Amino acid sequence: MAGPLDGIKVVEFSEIIAGPVSGVLLSDLGADVIKVEPPWGDPWRGSPTRVGPVEAKESRGFIAVNRGKRSIRLDLTKPEGVKVVHRLVSQADVVIMNHRPDVPAKLGIDYDTLSAVKPDLVFCEITAFGRSGPESAKPGYDIIMQARTGLMATNGMIDEGVPRVIRGTPPIDFAAGYAVCQGVLAALFHRERTGRGQKIETSLLSNALYIQTLPLTYVPSSPSAQSRMVIEDLPAVREAGLPYLDVNALYQQDDRSPAYRPYYRTFQTKDWIIAVGCLSEPLRKKMSDAMGLADPRFEPGYDQQSEEGLESARQIVLKAEGMFLEQPASYWVELLEAAGVPVTPLKFVEEMVFDEQAIANGMIVEHEHPIAGTVRTAGPIFKMSDSPTAADTSSPMLGEHTSDVLSEIGYSSSEIETLIESGAVSGVVNPDLSDR
């Protein structure tokens, strides 16, 4: 069985993380994803942790977010290069783009030009700040949006006097990559029903806001303490010129929902860290009962927000911390699992490529890359019973599929040779590496 996007051809003009992530998702769904790279390649090929010889332009960072694609290397500043792209798009279904807003038109790959070549094209672009507004022309990356939208400040960790970037994942880049895939799929469904293509615009900014819907959503009739502080006090505080650290202290001092504290957090046990995650009253009660915490707040009518309620929350936290220290992690995991309480020992991400649970569900896939050798990485994000998702190949070498793609769209071998000689397109840097 083939994936749901079997037969769909995607042309990807993207670099670094957000755009490439979306191409991988579409490839997992069975689309044929052709990555159009400039002669020097996606700059992320030069990300830290280079692999193989410098001129091969391979890095772990690039390989991680480009699996399952084919690469064609092409110079869009040459008229012949633009012609090739237009022919490629005329036989494609989808174009994804993450350039700065002024770049596509300069390169002849903007929506107006490409939809003239292919009228029912689905064209999706990612900008940093959206196409309108005072900052629409600015460049932006995950870290800028983390700072710009409050993600960094809410996380609240300070290093050397400045807030620390979230680095377990670039969350906004990934969200934007996911959003591209959503928009493209919805547009393909729409095209199937109406015959019409369209232009989709998503942005790092819109995704940064969406993933913060919990703290962002503002209900004026019942604002959060932080909303009140930012809306009522912050202007005066800024006017007074308080430095960031002092403002951050004001912002963080609010005690959010003490009722949660023992039930949704990490604990030190005798030998290791565990996390418990109880977000509903029945689960919290299970945990309290299983450990013998005797939390009085589950009694009907108990006022958790009263002084007494807050004080007993503090006491329960201390009690739980003390109890967890007395036994090893394995003891607590077994006890709490038996009681139906969500619990886990803490792991490092490097352990996950060999994790039994992940492997049992096909969540870790293994590939052979001609330069990098064996690659283990994350598989498709969902399974589909009738049109299965799959992640069968690693990332392409720069220009690895130039000739294949050109001959598929109707160029003869001699035409391809001419194009290569003119520098409009090029193959892999070292032809010895192209056997695959």
Added chain:
Amino acid sequence: MPGPLEGVRVLEFTEIIAGPVGGMFLADFGADVIKIEPPWGDPWRSTSPGQAGGPNESRGFIAVNRGKRSIRVDLTKPGGKSVVHKLVESADVIVLNHRPDVPAKLGIDYETLSAINPKIIYCEVTAYGRMGPNKELPGYDVIVQAMTGMMTSEGHEVDGLPRSVAVSPVSDMAAGYAIMMSVSAALYYRERTGKGQKIENSLLQNSLRMQQSSLTQLDDYPTPRQVWRDEDLPVLKEAGVGFSDIYAAYRDQRNNPEFAAYYQPYETSDWVISIGCLSNPLRQKMANALGVHDIRFEPGYDRESPESIKFAENLILTYRKVFSEKTTDEWMDILNAAGVPCGPVRFVEDMIYDEQALANGMIVETTHAVAGNTRGPGPLSNMSESPLEITRGAPAFGEHTDEILQEAGYSAGDIDALKGNGDVF
């Protein structure tokens, strides 16, 4: 013009965050999303902080259930079950995030529902997937962050404990995106083939996927931390070394900082500014704008020499000094003019009134029957042919029970009888 999922009907059996976010996306794209709640409601109505106007209307619930309609049904009663089965007849999509054993008990498993409606698209979210040793266990974002290493990658330690990504439940959010994506893919497939199917999503897989860059392992080119995992971690664990020491050792295993100076926040004379240069042309622009000479951009310079690493470390200190000399606004002007990606640090609460976000329709206002006016994130994308419009707020508890039953063909007398039985509320 309607959204791309106009006319698609979704029944959502979900609670807390991941499943509801998936349903909210589907509503954003134009689907009619009916949230089927138990008599006591989605627990997130009451346990999320910030009650807004009533005991069953928390801010957290409102934030992840915009655009849906709500019906209260008791699935443990035959009458309640028959109502749901009747709704399934005219539905296109089912979204569920229960523990793996629950749907069959409630008569809402794939086998049962696809027998009623063979073209149904059935999308479930579990914590850990349908296979493997953890398949029966419950799980939430904080658990998945801990078990997949997301927490330790953050590198924070507070009172001896690793700190999670607290600001956004990242695996929940990613799973919500994945629900929308997988349902759209299945709708497209159904349009071409006429066939429905079952989709499985999990928090675990999404947490791994969000960490694709640090997770990916090249066996022949391991990272320092991957080597440490194989060579040192087993020894340390065997010796019974505690978490704090192991975590310190883990954090010491770092790559060459190389260009870290070009991708981090700096304190200015009055606030904090963040810089994000991931390519060499951008880095050179930044060095030039700050009047600093980065020798590593000289042709032929060996960036892996010890001298180069020392230079990278010192460069961060140099940049700290330079940034401290001007205000954030002054730096914004200088860096914007030079084309260097930069932004001031702000609070998320600022964003509700942010000019840039508002100019792009990224903040929308809706009305909630109990909580009143609500502002939240707008749709993720603009679509030229099938625009996304947010018109409906989150449903009040059981707000649409009568309306939905009437649409499904129940008479006023039928509805009264169902209510009298306690099948619906």
